Amino acid sequence: MKRFVLASGNKNKLIELRDMLSDIDVELVSRIDAGVLTDIEETGETFEENARLKAAGVAKAAGSPAIADDSGLITDALDGAPGVYSARYGGSHDKSDGFRCTLLLKNMENKQPRSARFVSCICCVFPNGDVIEARGECEGEILCAPRGDNGFGYDPVFLPAGFDRSMAELSPEEKNEISHRGKAVRGFKTMLKEYLSRAEVKNAAIYRDGVL
Numbered sequence: 001m002k003r004f005v006l007a008s009g010n011k012n013k014l015i016e017l018r019d020m021l022s023d024i025d026v027e028l029v030s031r032i033d034a035g036v037l038t039d040i041e042e043t044g045e046t047f048e049e050n051a052r053l054k055a056a057g058v059a060k061a062a063g064s065p066a067i068a069d070d071s072g073l074i075t076d077a078l079d080g081a082p083g084v085y086s087a088r089y090g091g092s093h094d095k096s097d098g099f100r101c102t103l104l105l106k107n108m109e110n111k112q113p114r115s116a117r118f119v120s121c122i123c124c125v126f127p128n129g130d131v132i133e134a135r136g137e138c139e140g141e142i143l144c145a146p147r148g149d150n151g152f153g154y155d156p157v158f159l160p161a162g163f164d165r166s167m168a169e170l171s172p173e174e175k176n177e178i179s180h181r182g183k184a185v186r187g188f189k190t191m192l193k194e195y196l197s198r199a200e201v202k203n204a205a206i207y208r209d210g211v212l
Contacts, residue, residue: 002025002026002027002065002196003026003027003029003064003065004026004027004028004029004064004065004066004067004124005028005029005030005031005034005036005058005059005062005064005065005066005067006028006029006030006031006066006067006068006069007031007036007040007054007055007057007058007059007066007067007068008030008031008054008068008069009030009031009032009039011030012152012153013069013181014028014030016172016176016181017067017069017181017185019172019176020176020181020182020185020186020189021185021189024189024192024193026192028067031058031062031066034058034062034064035062036058036061036062038061040053040054040057040058041053042054042070042084044070044084045084046084046121047070047071047072047084047119047120047121047135048070048121048123048133048135050068050070050084050121051068051069051070051121051122051123051133052068052123052125052131052133053068054066054068054070054123055067055068055123055124055125055131056125059125059126059127060127063127064127065124065125065126065127066124066125067122067123067124068122068123068124068125069120069121069122069181069184070084070120070121070123071086071118071119071120071121071180071181072084072085072086072087072118072119073086073104073116073117073118073119073153073154073158074116074117074118074119075104075108075114075115075116075142076113076115076116077108077111077112077113077114077115078107078108078111081107082100082104086100086153086154087153089103089104090103097152097153097154098146100153100154101146101154101156101157104142104154104157105142105144105145105146105157108142113141114141114142115139115140115141116139116140116141116142116158117137117138117139117140117180118137118138118140118154118158118167118179118180118181119135119136119137119180120135120136120137120179120180120181120183120184121133121134121135121184122134122135122136122181122184122185122188124188124192130195132188132191132192132195133188134184134185134187134188134191135184135187136179136180136181136182136183136184136185136186136187137180137183138160138161138178138179138180138183139160139161140158140159140160140161140163140167141158141159141161142157142158142159143156143157143158143159143166145157146166146168147165147166147168147169148165148166148167148168148169148170149168150167150168150169150170150171150172150175151167151168151170151175154167155167155168155175156168160178163178167179
């Protein structure tokens with residue numbers, strides 16, 4: 001089983017991604033469990049840039065393939081905010097999900113349109129420098145008040161398109177089917193399977209030719 005390190009300290013992301021990758025022969029561990037205790041600074045201007053920065057930094061520190069998910073909420077009425085600052089909305093990572101949801105609703109008061117989308121960009125960087133990337137989006141709108149106790153982040157204030165329940169009112173299975181992260185992971189899994197298959201063929205050829 002191939003070990004991959006999740007370049008995040010977010011336990012909820014680890015749980016979701018472990019579940020989504022459970023049908024692939026990989027072991028996903030947190031960066032803390034891998035001994036990488038230093039946070040990677042997110043200086044990118046896009047989700048893709050931040051995901052690659054985090055994955056590359058952790059892959060180098062851990063000496064193992066690293067997977068990073070940079071995700072967030074984009075609102076049209078707030079010119080894209082909170083965007084890449086979704087986890088730091090209101091000043092820092094130390095603020096609670098409830099605080100950030102309340103701040104978002106306050107900033108959205110009397111604003112139109114209420115259209116918004118969740119975005120997830122997943123990047124895997126291998127120690128040899130190879131990179132796999134995938135992106136997923138989930139369209140919806142911002143509610144006027146939080147609803148539901150499932151999920152995390154902005155899920156209670158996000159109504160997915162085509163649903164009459166907030167993201168936080170959906171079961172984990174329903175959420176994974178439509179969510180930005182679920183879509184990104186499905187694309188990522190296809191590419192990862194192809195990558196690992198090519199690697200196996202290459203290694204078999206090297207062994208057959210007597211290099212090892």
